[in-house]
Each structure stands twice: as structure tokens, then as C-alpha cells.
Amino acid sequence: MASNDSDPRPVVGLTTYLERARQGVWDVRASFLPQQYFDSVTASGGVAVLLPPQPSPEAAASAVLDGLDGLILTGGLDVQPELYGAPRHPLTDPARPDRDDWELALLRGARQRGIPVFGICRGLQLINVAAGGTLHQHLPEVLGTERFRIGGGVFADNTVVVDAGSRLAGLVGDGELSVKSYHHQGVDRVGDGLVVTARTDDGLVQAFEAPGREYLVAVQWHPEENSEDRRLFLGLVAAAAEHAVQRATRAREAVDA
Template sequence: MPVVALTTYLERATQGVWDVPAAFLPRPYVEAVTASGAAAVLLPPQADPEPAAAAVLEGLDGLILTGGVDVQPELYGAARHPLTDPARPDRDAWELALLRGARERGIPVFGICRGLQVINVAFGGSLHQHLPEALGTERYRLGGGVFAENTVRITDGTRLAGLLGAGEYVVHSYHHQGVDRVGTGLAVTARTDDGLVQGLELPGDEYLVAVQWHPEENAADRRLFLGLVAAASAFRARRTASAPVPAGGTDA
């Protein structure tokens, strides 16, 4: 069984009498991974991200960069918008370190919502910090924890189309930021009718797929998670086959 890791929030959380900083992730993310045939592990932000990322990645077969607060605009050279979330440099540094390390090792990566934005910034792209100003619409974040439904158009010939099919596809949205300048080397795989980027991937053999929507909220369609788990299984098989044989050889 492949091991797929998901990045987590590090925020204040309440449970019973406790109101404390906590590492957590909404349950639908974990269920989407386990229902797709992988073991799920959670990766909260670490105080020393580079060596911590190197350590944890050695035991992983797949990585999911999950949703959450806004990426720091300072990372793509923009002035901070008044409605951009307070900076979370701990999470930004952690996820960027995990992404670099995963790519160095060939570990398949899947980005969801914020995860797509982290990937775009890592490749030198930029973000619209508040879509209602950039596009004149609140269609992507209704507020109150209610996911909006939007229709995206998936580009034929992409890895995303191989997973979901080309053409129109209804998604669950909850974001107020989005891709502005596309990162170098990334291919746009889906857009909405207003032109907003809804999917990115890296062409070629490297498995790096990202969507702006929340596929974990659609329990009836696990194809994006099944695609990642299949890639993680293949990576695990390659990793196992290339592992050195212990001294003394193997039993007959």
C-alpha cells in the first residue's frame, strides 16, 4: 500500500475544554486518500523545514499540498492587499521545502486550492490577491463555509483530461485568490469561462498535477485521488526495486 502525505493547518482549534494551537486537516481530505487505496499521513509545519522535509520524504510515495490560508505575496514580489490573510511563513516555507524535495526524489505531487497556488509561486508565478477586484465576481467564495459550484473546461491532451476527461466539469470552489502570471514551465489544464486558471500541471513524465477547486468535497468522484495513488504505487514499486539488498543477501 502506498503512503501519501497531506500537509496540514497549524491554527487554533477547540475541542471540549481545550482552545489551543493545533495541527489539523478537515476529514474529507484523509477519507479521499484512504478510499483511493493509500495510507494517509499528516505533515504539520516544522520549525526547521529543509531537514525535516528531507527526513519525512524518504518514507513517502505521494504528496498532497492541501488548501488553507493565502500564500504570502512577498514570495512573488507583490505588495500585500488589505484582504490577504495574515502571513503564515511557517506553512509557506514547509510546503515549498516539501515540494522541492518531492521533485528531487520523483515523488508524485497533487496540489489542491492553496496547493495549486503554492506550486505556481514556486515556479515563479504570481497570484491575484482578491478575485472580486480582479474579475468582479464573488462566484468562487460564497462565505460561511459553503462551497460554490463552478463549471471548468478541461483541456484535451493533458494529464488532467486523462483523469477526468476533456470538456466541462462541475467543481467545488472556496477561494478568493487565483493564478495571475503562470509559473515558468507549467501548463494550464483547465479554466473557467472568465479565463481564471483552474488547473496546472508539469508536462512530461513528472507527476505534478494541481487544481484550484476542492475535489475532496466530491465523494462520488475520486478520480483525481485515484490518479495520484496510482502514480504513488508506481513510485513505490520503483523505489522498492532499487533499494539496496541488505548485507548477507536474501533467503532462498
């Protein structure tokens, strides 16, 4: 993708963990995200920017989003069940309100601005909760299987079925698709305004999107783990590139005004 005023490279923000990290003599909290995520963006023609949780998330999100053309809500620890009015399951991860508040602010602002959004694993779950949906907090108790998280940092292979006619099908094709999974929670009640576009054979929601022209696509699996298939990232970057052109045009018009 050319880097000039008429065809700018889109800037894509990726949400990150804020976790303990060790390097040499240092043992500190740091912004952290596996390289596979931002490699997937840059290999697809975008510029990757990491977005760690911020204080005053609403104000920070407003400032950050003015410079973004796309937003990826990445994987990570469980969304707080308190956000969807459920009692905490013993196996739900400890609450991380800093990340939840930050990503909810980014999501709201991105949708208001028409910035393309792509949710991955936790990202899908957060989008669902933001839309008034709920989650199953421990899928083995619901489905009777550990098929989606086999543990040990090993991604499980699963097959999802993508609905024909969906935006998702336009990116990866309809019918069966092999994916990499690592999650123990999943969608229970689907949030308002979200259209389910893929499931597994047990009926679990594996993807949804917003209807109409809005670019909001979310998947329960981890596409960043398959470097041979960048189609979902290419789709997000292509949508972000359109937004980048619009943003550049607005900037020129503001200068000329």
C-alpha cells in the first residue's frame, strides 16, 4: 500500500495487556501484546499502534481515536461478569476494570466515529457485553467439553461454519473454516444489534457482525495464530484504508477552510 497523501497507510490501534514483565534487572508492569497481533496488521498493509489501558479512559479514548483508522480489540483475561449483571464464577479471571473501562470507551468512540472495529476472542465477548449481551463464564459446564481451551498455551483446532451472505463470508468464504481456539467463556445471550455469522456444531456463537454499512466484525477464535491466512486482517485494514482517505480529506479541508 502506497504511503502518500492520496493513499495513506491506515493506522490501526490494538488494545494491550498491562501486566508484570521481566527483562534483565527490571521487574515492572508494562504494556504487552504478542507479536503475532501487530505482525498481522503490518503484513496486511497497516501501521500498528499499541493501546495500553489509560487513566480517565473516556478522555484518553477521544484523543487517541482522532488518530486511528481502525481498532482491534484483542484477546486476554475474562470480562468482568459484573458488567452484565452476573454473579462471579469461581473460575472467572480476577477483575481487570482498567482494561474493561478503557476498551469500552474505545469501542463506544470508534463506533460513533465510524472507525472499523475487529474483535478477537475477549474482544468479541466485550463487544457482546457492551451491546447488552451476556456470557457463559465456564463453557465446560455448559457444553461438557474442554474443546475450546486445552491448556498449556496450546491453541485448539476447531471447525466453525460461516453463514453465506455475511460480511465474514465475504472475507473468508462461507461453510466450514478451521480455526485456532483458546477460550473458556463464550456468548450466551447475543447483544442488541449484533448478527451471528458463525457457530460451531454445538451451537456456540463463534462470530458476529453489525448489519448494514458499519464495519464491526468479531470472532471468538484467534486468527493471528495462522500466519498463512491473513484474510480477516486484510479486511480490517482495507476498511481502515477507506477511513484513512476520509480522514486525510477532512484534514486538507480543515486547512483550506
